[in-house]
Amino acid sequence: MTASRHSSGTSPEGSRPGASFSASSDSPATTPGGAGAARGLTRRRLALGSVGLLAAVGLSACGADSGDDGGAEASGSAGASSSAKAPGVTVSPTADASMVNPVDPVVVTTDAGTLTDVTVTASSSGEKAEGAIGKDGTEWRSAKPLAFDETYTVDYTARSGDRDTTGQSVFSTVDAAHEADVSMNVKDGQTYGVWQVVEFNFSEPVSAKDAVEKAISVEGAHKDGAFRWYSDQKLRFRPSEPWTPRSTVKVSANILGTDLGNGMIGNGNKTVSFTTGPEQRAYVDNNAKTLVAYVDGKETGTWPVTLGDAEWPSTTGKKVILEQAASYKFNAGSLNLKPGDSHYYPPFDASNVSRLTWSGEFVHQALPSAYPVLGVANVSHGCVGMPPEGASYIYNTFRPGDMVEVVNTNYPQADPDDGLGDWNIPFQHYADENWHGNW
Incomplete structure (x- = not known):
């Protein structure tokens, strides 16, 4: 998924440069002219103040036009303030998760800015998991299944504006006691008679039998076929009629990551292609x-x-x-x-x-x-x-x-x-x- 970005607030407007002035501290005159004279004096000082203000503004503008950036720097520093949100980062699987199915992808997302670096490292081998940051920069996703019975460390960095978020998360995959594999009674590249029955033997008992049957495909040399379980560890497939003579049969048991039941997870796929001889x-x-x-x-x-x-x-x-x-x-x-x-x-x-x-x-x-x-x-x-x-x-x-x-x-x-x-x-x-x- 792609996390949404949050817009940051606008910076407060900086004060404009200019000449400052204040009213005279002289109290109204008790001399001839009284208040009128004071008002006249105040007007003159205001007028002079206005001239000073215009002159300052004019000089500031001329200075910028002439390439003297002293005034521009002052203006920028006065108005600069970083309001970028520190990016939040989410990692899946969650920290300290165990018995993670190795086919489930590792996904790292940020809710602001972009991810700049993500690594997923196997503790025992030091091997880095393959993966990439998406086009919009907000998500990293692993590209291939991980190893069984392994601990992985996720290191990440995300940036939003001039704010960085770095972190680390650790999880472990399905342990060896919960792995299961499959073998077949036919060998790749061999030729068999048209009455050959394909047998699958599982290293651990299977209770999720429907899921296993769906994970198996049989292609070529037959119109239809069916499965029969002889035990929780022995499954067979036969076509309704003998295989077509002198043909190729491809059998795939794609059980990697399949939940076989009883907490057991298939730890690898197996594909065998064999040919049939004459009837x-x-x-x-x-x-x-x-x-x-x-x-x-x-x-x-x-x-x-x-x-x-x-x-x-x-x-x-x-x-x-x-x-x-x-x-x-x-x-x-x-x-x-x-x-x-x-x-x-x-x-x-x-x-x-x-x-x-x-x-x-x-x-x-x-x-x-x-x-x-x-x-x-x-x-x-x-x-x-x-x-x-x-x-x-x-x-x-x-x-x-x-x-x-x-x-x-x-x-x-x-x-x-x-x-x-x-x-x-x-x-x-x-x-x-x-x-x-x-x-």
């Missing part, structure tokens, strides 16, 4: 015990598989590949199996691995001992075991974000957050975190 999915049917691969709607291969046995059945539903590895160590201990248990197996390195759930379902190359039962019987602990050529094809052709759908195991789906099972939720129910499907 790729695999269809695993327990009845046929096969995996059929499709690329852009065309079948590209069929292989026999083994799934989870009766005690460790494979979950059903749509599962998105989370990560891949040429070799991955499997350990029965991760399933709480110990030597001597009927399902225990010694640790081994699986080949051509594509993870489907965080709890431990994978597509991978089966152990040689399982080759005879591929396409015939289920002997795994929930994984999709494939022959070497099939597992190699999935590993080398598919990528994270591609789909593997498993059907006919007579077992429920995995929880949607045990991986990226979001595509098992009808889109019309996706935003309703209380909606529950077959899991």
Whole structure:
């Protein structure tokens, strides 16, 4: 805002220079002529006084015209008086304020005259905040967000006429205990399958969920989409239909300065751009015990598989590949199996691995001992075991974000957050975190 200026009062008019005179102290004469003679004398003295006055005025004017400024200086000094108002200065944030949101601007204003100097200095680094005085000179405003967990000193000077006001004000920003940041499960510049779901993980619980959703933008490769909260710290976004193949998606979480609730403030923005590959999915049917691969709607291969046995059945539903590895160590201990248990197996390195759930379902190359039962019987602990050529094809052709759908195991789906099972939720129910499907 711009503070108004107050006009100053006018200076009192100085007395004009001239010859001074006074009446004669002679009392009326008692001599001949009496009062008449006295009046005559007074008139003569007044006349002489008038001549002296005119002469003085004439000399003063001639002196000024001739360049002699002695009389002018005397006149100026006699009439000079400073009536300018000492400028008042207001600083926002107020002095000694704490937990100031770093995105809130620092504003210094004066109600009279103009600001001549303003600096905002960080105590720990000595760095000066960027900012500028406005065109009318009455306001200074910072140009960029400040640092978190920092103390700032504001020094200012304002001038009105020949009156200066200087001062200092100190405040501090949101401390480290009330900062919150966000991370994503997609990386900048990477290529993902068209079924990729974008996940946001917050370092602190979020209660102002509407504000966070408004701070996030998703551009490109889709017509519409929706958010779903899996916890106060985990938020996901998926389009209503798979992303457009071979396109670019830009995701921005602009939470800097956003109040996340519970006194937590977002401490930084994050933007990620990724591309999508071709539309790729695999269809695993327990009845046929096969995996059929499709690329852009065309079948590209069929292989026999083994799934989870009766005690460790494979979950059903749509599962998105989370990560891949040429070799991955499997350990029965991760399933709480110990030597001597009927399902225990010694640790081994699986080949051509594509993870489907965080709890431990994978597509991978089966152990040689399982080759005879591929396409015939289920002997795994929930994984999709494939022959070497099939597992190699999935590993080398598919990528994270591609789909593997498993059907006919007579077992429920995995929880949607045990991986990226979001595509098992009808889109019309996706935003309703209380909606529950077959899991």
